[in-house]
Amino acid sequence: MRIAIVGGTGKEGQGLALGWARAGQEVLIGSRVLERALRAAESVNAAVAGTAATGMLNRDAATAGEIVVLTVPYDAHAGTLQDIREAVRGKILVDVTVPVDPEKPRRLRVPPGGSATEEAQALLGPETRVVAAFQNISYTHLAHGEAAACDVLVCGDDADARREAITLAGLLGLRGLDGGPARNARVVEGLTVLLMEINRRYKVKGAGIRITGLPNATADERK
C-alpha cells in the first residue's frame, strides 16, 4: 500500500512512517517544507533497511498516496485540509489530529465541530471518507517498534474506511477496533488528553488504553 502521511515530519507522523516502513509499505512523508520532508524520509530509510520512503510537499504526498494519513497540530488542521482537499477526493483520510490548545496541551478542548474528525469530514465533503485513528498511540511505541499493549480505536461514518484503518493498525502490530460513527471520535480524541494527564501524574511516557472483555481476551484478563 502507498501510504501518504501529511504533516508527517512530527513525532507521531515519523513514528507511524517507521512502523509502516517496517511492515514493508511504501511511505510518502509530506510537509509544508520540502526540505523537512526529505530529511524525515531519509531518517526512515536509514532506520529501516530496504525501504524507500519519499519526502514531498503535503499536497503532492496526498495526491500520490492511495490512503492519506493526517498528523498535524490542530492549529494547522483546517488549513492543511484546504490544501489537500482536491488531492484526497475519493480516498480515505485517516485523521490523527487531537484538538489541543498549544498553550495548554493537557486541557481538553472541544472544537466547534465536536471533534477534529467531524470537522475534517465536514470540510472535505462526502466524497472523502474520514476516519479517526492512532491518536492514543504514543510515538515512542511506534518509533521503537515495541509490541505495545494499546488498541487503536477507529471511528468514522463509513464502515469500509473503518476496516481499512483497522488494517493499517494491524500492519503496526496493533489491534484496531471498530468504534462506530465519527461522532465517537470526540471520545477517542479526548482520550489522548486524559492519557497525557495520566502520563504526568504517574510519571510514565507511554500510557495507552486497551479494551478488555472481547472474545480474544488476553491471558491477563482471564486470570
Place this chain on the structure above:
Amino acid sequence: MRIAIVGGTGKEGQGLALGWARAGQEVLIGSRVLERALRAAESVNAAVAGTAATGMLNRDAATAGEIVVLTVPYDAHAGTLQDIREAVRGKILVDVTVPVDPEKPRRLRVPPGGSATEEAQALLGPETRVVAAFQNISYTHLAHGEAAACDVLVCGDDADARREAITLAGLLGLRGLDGGPARNARVVEGLTVLLMEINRRYKVKGAGIRITGLPNATADERK
C-alpha cells in the same frame, strides 16, 4: 465506611452495592420510592452473608451516608441533585451518571455543562466535592464479583475526593486511576457510549478499558 447509593435500585447501583457489601462496607440504598429501596437492600442482604444494607428514600440515604454515590439516569440527574443538595453539603459526591439519550442510548450526547459531573459540581456548589467514577464498569462484573480487567478513571477538581474514589474502587477489587480535573469527565462519560458501541459490534456484554504502560504493568503488557 457508610456509603449511600442514591438511585441505587438500578443495575449499576445494585452492582456497586453488592461489591461494597462484599467488601464489608455499610451500604445505604436510596430510591425515590421507599418500597424499591427496601427490596433492593433485601436482595443485597440475601446475596451477601453478614451484611446489613438498608433501603431508604434518596434524601435520607444522602443524609446518612458518609460518602454519596449517584447512579441515576441522566434525565433524573438535575432533579435528584436538587433533592439531595443540602444532604450532601460538605461531603464527596461520586457521580456515575452518563449523559445518554434514553431514546438513542448509543448516541453520544454532550450535555450543556460539558459533562454530568461538571453539571453536578455547578449545581451543588463548591462545598460539595464531585468526582466522576465507575461509569465504565459493566454492572455484570460488579454483580458477579469477577476480577474484571477494567480500570476506574476518576476525575474531579479536588485531589482528596479523587483519592477517596480511588479507595472506593479498590474496595471493589478494581484499580482506580487519577484522571485529573472534572473537565476530563467528558471523556470518561463518553467512553461508556463507546464501550456500548463495542459491546454491540463485537457481541460482548462487558467491554471495559484498561490503562496500559503504568509502572505496575501487568504480565500481559510486558510480554
